[in-house]
Amino acid sequence: MNIAMQILLDGFAVSALYALGATGFTLIFGVSGVLNLSHGALMVMAAVIAWAATAYLDLSSFAAALVGIFACLIATVMTNFVIVRPLQKSRKIPEEEKEIFILTGTLLWGILIQELVAYFFTSNAKAVNPIFEGVRLIGGVRVPDNEIFTAIICWIIIGVLWVLVNKTTLGKVLLAASMNSKGVTLLGFELSKIYVSVWLIYGLLAGIAGVLLGMFLGVSSYSAGPLMASAFTIVVLGGLGSIAGSLYAAYAVGYLETMTAYLISPAYRTIPSLILLVVVMYVRPQGFLGRR
Amino acid sequence: MTKTIARNHKPSAARDCLLAFCAASALFSAQYVIAAEPIRIGVIAEEQAISGASISQAAKMAADEINAAGGLDGRKVEIITYDNKSSATDSVRAFQRAAGEDKVNAVIASYISEVVLALEPWAARLKMPMITPGAASNEISKAVHKDYDRNKYTFHGYLTSAALSLEVCDAVKDLMVDKRGIKTAFIMSEDAAWTTPLDAGYAECLPKAGLTVVGHTRFSPDTTDFTPIFNQIETAKPDIIVTGISHVGVQPTVQWKSKQIPIPMIGIASQATNSSFWKETNGAALGVMFQSISSPDVAITAKTVPFAEGFKKRYGNYPSYCGYTAYDDVYMIVDAIKRAGSTEPDKMVTALEATDYQGTIGRVRFQGRDQEFTHSLVYDKELTGLIQQWHENKQVTVWPSKLAAGKTTFPAFVKLNAEK
Numbered sequence: 019m020n021i022a023m024q025i026l027l028d029g030f031a032v033s034a035l036y037a038l039g040a041t042g043f044t045l046i047f048g049v050s051g052v053l054n055l056s057h058g059a060l061m062v063m064a065a066v067i068a069w070a071a072t073a074y075l076d077l078s079s080f081a082a083a084l085v086g087i088f089a090c091l092i093a094t095v096m097t098n099f100v101i102v103r104p105l106q107k108s109r110k111i112p113e114e115e116k117e118i119f120i121l122t123g124t125l126l127w128g129i130l131i132q133e134l135v136a137y138f139f140t141s142n143a144k145a146v147n148p149i150f151e152g153v154r155l156i157g158g159v160r161v162p163d164n165e166i167f168t169a170i171i172c173w174i175i176i177g178v179l180w181v182l183v184n185k186t187t188l189g190k191v192l193l194a195a196s197m198n199s200k201g202v203t204l205l206g207f208e209l210s211k212i213y214v215s216v217w218l219i220y221g222l223l224a225g226i227a228g229v230l231l232g233m234f235l236g237v238s239s240y241s242a243g244p245l246m247a248s249a250f251t252i253v254v255l256g257g258l259g260s261i262a263g264s265l266y267a268a269y270a271v272g273y274l275e276t277m278t279a280y281l282i283s284p285a286y287r288t289i290p291s292l293i294l295l296v297v298v299m300y301v302r303p304q305g306f307l308g309r310r
Numbered sequence: 311m312t313k314t315i316a317r318n319h320k321p322s323a324a325r326d327c328l329l330a331f332c333a334a335s336a337l338f339s340a341q342y343v344i345a346a347e348p349i350r351i352g353v354i355a356e357e358q359a360i361s362g363a364s365i366s367q368a369a370k371m372a373a374d375e376i377n378a379a380g381g382l383d384g385r386k387v388e389i390i391t392y393d394n395k396s397s398a399t400d401s402v403r404a405f406q407r408a409a410g411e412d413k414v415n416a417v418i419a420s421y422i423s424e425v426v427l428a429l430e431p432w433a434a435r436l437k438m439p440m441i442t443p444g445a446a447s448n449e450i451s452k453a454v455h456k457d458y459d460r461n462k463y464t465f466h467g468y469l470t471s472a473a474l475s476l477e478v479c480d481a482v483k484d485l486m487v488d489k490r491g492i493k494t495a496f497i498m499s500e501d502a503a504w505t506t507p508l509d510a511g512y513a514e515c516l517p518k519a520g521l522t523v524v525g526h527t528r529f530s531p532d533t534t535d536f537t538p539i540f541n542q543i544e545t546a547k548p549d550i551i552v553t554g555i556s557h558v559g560v561q562p563t564v565q566w567k568s569k570q571i572p573i574p575m576i577g578i579a580s581q582a583t584n585s586s587f588w589k590e591t592n593g594a595a596l597g598v599m600f601q602s603i604s605s606p607d608v609a610i611t612a613k614t615v616p617f618a619e620g621f622k623k624r625y626g627n628y629p630s631y632c633g634y635t636a637y638d639d640v641y642m643i644v645d646a647i648k649r650a651g652s653t654e655p656d657k658m659v660t661a662l663e664a665t666d667y668q669g670t671i672g673r674v675r676f677q678g679r680d681q682e683f684t685h686s687l688v689y690d691k692e693l694t695g696l697i698q699q700w701h702e703n704k705q706v707t708v709w710p711s712k713l714a715a716g717k718t719t720f721p722a723f724v725k726l727n728a729e730k
Contacts, residue, residue, distance in 0.1 A: 021541075028537050073589040141358045141396075142581060143560035147592045153570045162568045235534045236561040244532070279538035285501065285530045 023157040025273070025280050031165045033272025034172035035231055039245065040252040040264045041179060042223030048196040048259030049216045052102055052120055056128030057224060058246030059135075060097070062239060064090035064225040065232025066135050069144040079147040083229045086146070090225030091218065093131065098217040101127050103210075128242060136239040143241075146232035168230045175226060176265065179219075183261065192216060196259060248288075251295050257308025266306050270294065348381075348388040349647060351640060352408030354401050354419040354429075357393035360584045361421055364633030365443055366391040367625050369418055371617075372640035382644050389640075390414060398428035405429050409436040415653040416440065416643045421468075421580075421632045423447035423504040433463040437655040439646075439662060441467040441639045444632030446578075448472050448507040451677070451686035458679055462659050465676060466686035467635050467642075468603070471504050473689035475511025478552060478577050478601055481697040481709040483519035485599075485718055486576070490727045492549035496573075497526040498539065499554030508554045508578065516552065524548045531557035536565045544571065549726075553577035553600075560590045567594035570723035576697070577601065585628040588703045595700035597720040599708065602696045604634040604671045607715050608707045610696075614670045638669030671695075 043057050068086025071077045077085065101123045105111065111119050148164035155161075183189035195202045195212050203209050231237055231245075252271055256263030271291045279287045298305060353369045356362025366389070373387040381387060390412050392404035401420060408414045409432075417433070420426050421444025430453055433440040440463060442450065451466040469477065486492045497512050499505040509526065516523050525546040529539055539562075543551060551573050555562065559581025566575065576599035581587055583602050587595050604610055606618035606628045617637055621629045629637070646661035647653055663685070667674045672693035676685050687693060697709035699718055706716040720726060 024541055032535065072592065136358050140360050142360055142590055143558070144590050145560055145564035145592055145594065148568060160569060164568060236564050241534065276538070279535065280541065284533055284538045
């Protein structure tokens with residue numbers, strides 16, 4: 019079997035998923051300054067709800083995926099209104115401490131979601147029904163159709179996001195808000211509405227990434243922590259708040275992990291990317307494309 | 311004066327009588343209290359995992375049955391459950407609480423070897439008889455053998471990894487070597503305490519079954535992407551994959567199907583023993599063969615099917631493998647207390663050692679002090695365990711042949727010779 023081809027194809031699909039998961043995470047940070055530590059739990063929830071929709075309600079794969087994404091959307095909107103906004107608006111918390119409060123708040127919110135998923139659906143892993151079944155040979159390598167579908171969907175969504183951010187008014191406002199939120203307010207845009215829209219976009223991205231991950235590899239409530247950690251690694255590596263940086267970082271991490279798994283051992287999969295993170299922190303603390 | 315004395319005597323005699331009556335009745339009622347003191351069994355289990363949840367559910371069911379039949383000489387059996395959240399630290403804390411505060415007479419604990427190994431020294435220190443219904447590591451019963459006087463309180467109520475590997479090899483020989491003429495095998499196990507002796511057992515017994523072992527991989531139980539592992543296996547071109555997995559199960563099975571790995575899997579796959587595994591894998595389980603201690607479709611003994619059906623009626627699903635053993639364990643503990651005539655730990659241990667019980671899994675006996683795996687289950691023709699296979703949304707027993715309810719069948723992408 020052609021191992022180089024295998025690494026190329028598998029690495030591409032895994033990296034595309036990482037990229038999709040991390041772009042939402044970095045977008046939220048870039049625009050509203052929130053490091054959402056419930057990210058992994060939200061992705062897990064999307065996948066488990068999509069699984070439950072097929073297992074208990076007998077929905078088709080596609081309909082179940084939509085249910086999972088919708089559930090994630092509701093949960094992200096709740097994250098904003100129940101956790102983040104009240105903390106941002108609070109007068110009791112000093113301004114300089116708000117960041118740490120939000121960090122803690124989202125972390126606890128994530129644990130809550132994770133525990134609820136384990137309580138209702140057990141901590142055993144679940145696999146979302148794939149939309150496409152079957153495999154095809156590419157360069158002598160057997161690749162599941164659903165893996166190809168996953169990579170394509172990820173790139174389409176990343177493309178749509180690029181167009182949204184760079185070519186539409188909403189995108190320009192988001193970009194402006196990420197650079198100078200006060201300036202945007204002075205131009206007559208309401209910051210809270212911008213935040214709501216960015217949380218909605220984030221919810222969609224996290225939901226889709228979670229459901230696709232559930233189809234591709236399967237997830238359990240235990241996956242929340244590692245998913246959060248990998249998104250964090252990618253975003254820090256790429257430069258906090260930089261979407262393009264996250265894409266580069268996702269591919270660097272994805273390929274590094276895949277190569278390690280194939281050429282050294284699957285047991286050491288995550289180690290080299292963590293070493294890379296430490297090295298980048300020393301040499302270039304702002305990450306690949308970070309502004310600061 | 312005499313009168314006075316006489317007068318004084320009269321009430322005194324009456325008081326003495328009253329006192330004697332009170333003392334007698336107090337003694338009687340104290341005896342009555344002792345007689346009615348329940349037998350307390352602590353159950354420390356992984357309540358959030360499907361396999362673990364069955365442990366406390368089955369124990370409660372057994373206790374209810376015993377109580378409905380009048381208990382043990384009027385003494386009720388009380389089950390006190392502790393969720394260990396799959397953590398050894400939480401388990402130790404629960405064990406201390408069970409012994410110290412809740413004053414249990416025995417403990418049924420966990421299906422995770424690491425947890426049971428952490429509890430074993432505590433069973434010794436607190437002199438608390440403990441049975442594990444599902445942990446497999448050889449080290450549990452080896453420790454009893456090595457330091458019997460200290461560790462004799464631990465009983466290994468499940469097959470050791472060594473026995474499990476023998477069972478899988480016996481089944482592989484019958485089902486795959488003799489009937490389908492396969493020649494090579496690849497061992498795939500998660501890296502955990504219970505799989506080290508299992509893999510060693512496989513490496514020893516597979517060649518005896520007529521197979522060449524062409525490779526061996528151990529992966530972290532946190533693994534989510536199994537593509538590189540399957541890729542490594544396919545490169546070695548084995549005829550079958552022999553598994554040792556418990557903490558993972560859904561993910562390798564789903565990826566085995568989605569990537570259409572043409573090699574069948576057989577071995578230990580604990581999660582596949584759960585009736586919900588079909589749903590969790592969206593049917594990717596089709597064709598997966600796994601070791602099981604008991605099953606609702608096979609009357610291993612007269613107790614197997616009534617227990618499994620009763621469990622389903624009560625809890626909505628069939629028990630996991632350690633549900634069967636936990637159910638038997640409660641009966642065995644109560645029986646040991648009855649034979650010992652006491653809840654004194656050393657007497658209970660002696661009585662438990664003499665156990666010869668026809669349970670839901672077969673004839674249960676414990677290995678003796680002189681045997682390598684002291685206090686572990688005796689694996690022989692009267693307790694073989696089963697090999698089952700996932701067919702369309704149901705687990706079908708395919709081995710041993712005298713208990714088989716169906717033949718092996720595989721999804722189209724699996725390449726195998728037809729059955730002879």
